[in-house]
Amino acid sequence: MRKHVFAGTAALTMTLLAGSALADDKVYAGFPITVKGYAGDKTTSVAYSGQIGRQALHDSLKKLAGKGNGAANEELLAALNLYYSGKGEGREILAPASKGAFVIKQTTIGEISDTNLSGKTYGGTITGMPNNRTGEELVNFWIEKAATAEGGADLVNGYDYPQLISKFIMGAVFYNQAVDGYLDENLSAEKKPNDQPYSDGAAYTGKEHSWDEAFGYFGAPAHALNLTPAQVYDIAKMKEEAFALADYNKDGVVDLKTEMVFGPAYYAAGADKSSAGKENATNYLHSIVQAFLDGRKLLVAANGEKLTDAQRTELRGYAAVISDNWEKVLAEAVFKYAGSVYKDLTKLKAVVESGGNEAEVLGDYVKHWGELKGFSLALQTGKDNLGETAVRLNRLIGFGPLLPNASQVVDIDSDGNYLRDQGPSFGEYMLHMLKVQKLMIDSFGIKAQDNNVMGDMADLSNALGGGSSAEND
C-alpha cells in the first residue's frame, strides 16, 4: 500500500511540477503488475529490497571493520560476522545513518530486508591473493584480521581491512550477482521466464524481478536520471544541501530503498563528475541507469507474456550496456587508486630517505593500496575470465604494498600469518603502478582516467605538436 501511495504521489508531484508525465518516465519506479492471475494486494511489480538490504549491510560492515583496538576482540568479531553472514534481529544500520538534517528513514536492516552478504559472495577462487580462497573465505579471513587491527588497519603488513572488504564486496557481491547472474544467466529463455511469477504468488515475473534485483545491486536512486553525477556524488556524501535532491517524494526522510546512493553508483558518478566538461568526459551513471530503465520498460510492454527472441536480444543489449559500463567503472577506480598509490610512494620515499615520520604518509598509502587491491579483485569477479589482464594486474599490485622497510607480503601460511620478503625497489613498484594504469586503458578503454600519472606527459607532448609534415632546413 505504501508503494502505491508513494508511486501515486511521485507521479502527481512530477506531473504538477513538470507539467507533463515526461519526468516520471525517467524514474525507475511504479511499474505495473503484469503477472497473469496475480491475487495479492501489491500495486507495483518493482521490488529490490533484498539488494538494498545488502547495500546497507556493506556500508555498515565497512564502518564496523574500522572499530578494532589492536587486540583480540571477540565481541567485534561476532558483530562483523553478524553483518556479513548473520541474519535476524539486532542489526542496526551503522551506515548510512542520519546525519544532521540528512535524515534516513530506516534504522535497522530488518526494516529493509532480513538478508546477508555471505550467501551471495562470489564462489570462485580469488587468484589475486594466496591460498586459492573463495570470495567468501577471503572476506572471512579479512574479517578475522580486521577484528584485531587497530582502527581496522595493519600498518606493519600494509592492510586496511575496511577498504579491502568494502571494495572487494562491491565486486564479489554486487557486480558479480548483477552482471554474472541476473543480467546474464537469468536472461536465457529457460531461466526465470516472463510468463511465470518469479516465485509462487509473487507480484512480478521472473524476468522483471531479475532485472530489478540487478538494479538494486547498482545502488542508484530511482530518480538518478533527474540528477547530475555531481548531485549523486553529494547525496552519497550525505551533504546537507543534497538532502532535498535525495528526498524525491518530499516526505522529509531519505528512503534507503529508493532514494539513496550506494557504492557502485557512487563510483560511476565519481568518474563522470571528475571528467565532466572535459574532452574525456564519461557518462557511466546515466548510461547504466538509462539501460536499466529501457530494459524495464521493455518488460512492462511484454505484459507478462513469454519474451520473444527479439525481445530477449534487445534486453541482452541493455544488459551489455550495463555490464560494460559497470566494468569500466571498476577499472576507472583501479586506475584512480593506482595513481593515488603512486603519489603516496613518491611521498613515502622522500620521508624514508630523509628519516622523517613515516606514519603520516603510511596511513594514506595503506588505505589507498587497500582500495586499489579491493577494486582490482572486484574487477575479476565479473562474468568473463580476464585471463592475462588478471594475471598481470595481480602480479603488478602484489599480495601487499611495498613497505617502508623494503618488504612486501609474498604469501600467507596455513595459519593465516603473513610471510614477507624483500620487495622491489620504490622505483620498480612505482613503475608497477604506471603499468596498472596503462593496463586499465589498454584492456578496458577507460576515459575518465582520474589521477593519471602520465597525463602531464600527454598534455606536454600535445603542446609541442607533431612533426608529421615533411619540412627541411
Place this chain on the structure above:
Amino acid sequence: MPTFATDYLEQFAGLFIDPTKRIFVGYLVAAALIGFAVLWWRTRRSPRSLIGHLFRRSVWLSGSSKADFRLFAINQGIMMGLAPRLLSTLTVATLLFETLHVWFAGRPAVWTGAPVWAVAILFTLSQFLADDASKYLLHRWLHRWPVLWAFHKVHHSAETLTPFTVFRTHPVEGLLFALRSALSQAVCVAVFVFFFGDRATLTTVLGANVFLFAFNAMGANLRHSHVPFSYPAWLERVLISPRQHQIHHSDAVRHFDRNFGAALAVWDWIGGTLHVSAARERIRFGLGDGAMVDHRLRALYLSPFAEAAHCLRAYMSKGWIAMQNLVTTRALSAFRLGLALTAAVAALLLLSPARAAAEQELNIYSHRQPFLIEPFIEAYTAQTGTKINIVYASKGLAQRLQAEGELSPADVILTVDIARLSVYADKDLLAPVESDILAKSVPEHLRDPGNRWFAFSKRARIFAVRKGLEDLDKLKSYEDLASETWQGRVCSRPGSHVYNRALIASMIHADGEEAAQAWAQGVVDNLARRPQGDDRAQVKAIFEGVCDVAIINNYYFGKLKSSESPEHREWAEAAELVFPNQDGRGTHVNISGGGVAIHSKNKDEAVRFLEFLVSEEAQRLYGEVNYEYPVNPDVPASEELQSWGAFKEDDMPISRIAELAPQAQMIIDRVGW
C-alpha cells in the same frame, strides 16, 4: 563523413594558420615586411619596384619553384598517410619516463621551491635547444653520409628559393625529421615531467614555443629567399641569419657543408662548420656539380633511391661486414627475406625443447635461476637420458602449484632458503620421500623431520670487510657487529629479506628472543646507510667507502671475484671475508633444497633426481657453479671455497629457522631493519 580529400584540404590549410608551422601566414607576412625593409635599405628603390622584385616571376614561377609546390602538395598527402604509423613522442617519452624510475629508484622531487614560471621557462628553453641541436646533428649527417645525401640532395637541387622550398624534401628525409622531432621532444618531456611533474609546461605565444615563435617571427622564412638579409658578424656566431642559410644553399665549393644550423649558430661554431656571411658576396643556388637539374617529379622522387642503392653497393664492394651485407642486399628482396625468416622460425621450432620426445620426462618448478640449474640438468640427462623441463619463476610458484592442484605437471620443486622451502611443506605441496641415499647423504639437521624436503647445498652468511681493517680483531662473531666499535660502519640489505630473517632466527635460537632483538637494534644503530639493494650492493658499498663491514652470503663474493665485469672484480678486490663465531657455535648457514611435488606423476624419477643432486658429481657442481658448500659430508668443498678458509658451521636444526621466522620478522619490524 570525412574523406581523405577533406582531411587533406583541412590539414593543408592548417599549415598556414598554425603558429607552430614555419609557413604560418603571420610569419610569411613578417618575412615579407622584413624583406621589403632590407631591400629598401640596400637599394632605396621605390616601394612598387621593391615589391615587384620580391615577388618576381623568375623566382616564384621558375621550374625549380614549381617543383617545390608540387612536392609540397604531394608530400603532405604522403605524410598524412604515414603519420599514424610513426613513432610518437608520447610512446618514446613513456618508455623513457618508466626507465627513469628504475635509474633513480623512484621519482625524486627536484627544485620544489621553484616558481612555476621558472620551470616553464627552463622546459621551454630546453625543448628549443634540444630541438635545434638535433636538427643540426641530423642535417650534418644528411650531408656527410652519401646514402643520406642522395635524399637530401633533392632539397639542395633548388635553384631558386622561396619560403616554400622548406617543403622541397624527399619523403625519406621527412621521415627522418619526424623521428628526430619525436626523439628530441620525448627526451625533454620525459625528463621534465619526471622531475617536475605538472609544473613542466610550455611557454607559448599563440600556442608555439616562445623561442620558436621569435625565430620565425624574425624573418626565418627569408632563409629560403633571394633577400640577402645578414646579421652583424658577432650575431651570426650566435644565430643563423637568413643569409647564412642561403650560403648553405650556395653552389660554390667553398660554401659546401657550412651552416647546418637551423636557429642557433653555436652548433656550427662548436662543430667547426660555421661560415659568417661576407658583404655583397654573390651566391648562386644549386648543387654546383655542373649537371642540369631535372625538376620533374619522377626524378625528384625516384632517383635518390637509385643513387642510395648505388652507394650501398659501393660500400659492400669495399667489404662491409656480413651482417650489413645481409640487411642491405637481402632487404631488396622481400620474398627472399620472408623465406629466410620462415626457415629460421621453422629451425627454431624443430630445435625447441618444447618438442616432446618419447623418453622419460621430469618437470621441475624452480626458484633457482636457470644458469644455476642447467649444469645439473645437463649432467643428469647425460647420465640417465631423462628429459627435463623447467618452469622458472622468482615468485609465485607455490601459488601456482596450489592452483594447479592434482592436475599440476610438477614433479620436483627446487628453491633457496629454508623459509621458502617450508612454505611448500606448510601448504602440503610436498610428498614424503623414503630414500636411503638421501637419508645417508643429507645430515639430519639439514632435512625435514618428515622427509618432505632436503638440503642440497649450504650457503654461509658471513661478513665482507674492507681489506686491511685495523680493528678486525674486534669482529669475531655476529654479536660483535652490534658493538659500538662498528657504529656507522655497517651495510646490509633490508632485514625482511629471507637471508637476514634466517640469520635473526638463528640468533633467537642461540641467544633467546630478547637478546636477538637487542642485537638487531645494535646492528641497525650501527648502519652506515638505510638498508637497501642486494648482497652484491653491500660489497660495492665497501669498495666505495660507504662502510667497512657488510653482511653477505658467501657465494656473492665468489661471483664478484670471478665476474666478467672488471668493475665487479674491483669490488671483490676491496674486500676480504670473515666467518663469524668460529670459536663458538659456528657460522650461520642457510640452504638450497627441494622436494617431490605432492601430485607428481613420476615420483620414482623425481626421487632419483633428488638422489642425483646429493651424489658426488652434483655436490661438486654446487661449489663449481655457485660457490656453495656441499651437504654430503663425504664430498669436500671446492678448492676455491677451501682457499677462503676453513669454517665451522652452526649445526642447529635448519627447520627451527623456519619455525622462528615469524618472531624474527617481528624483531625486524620493531627495530626497523
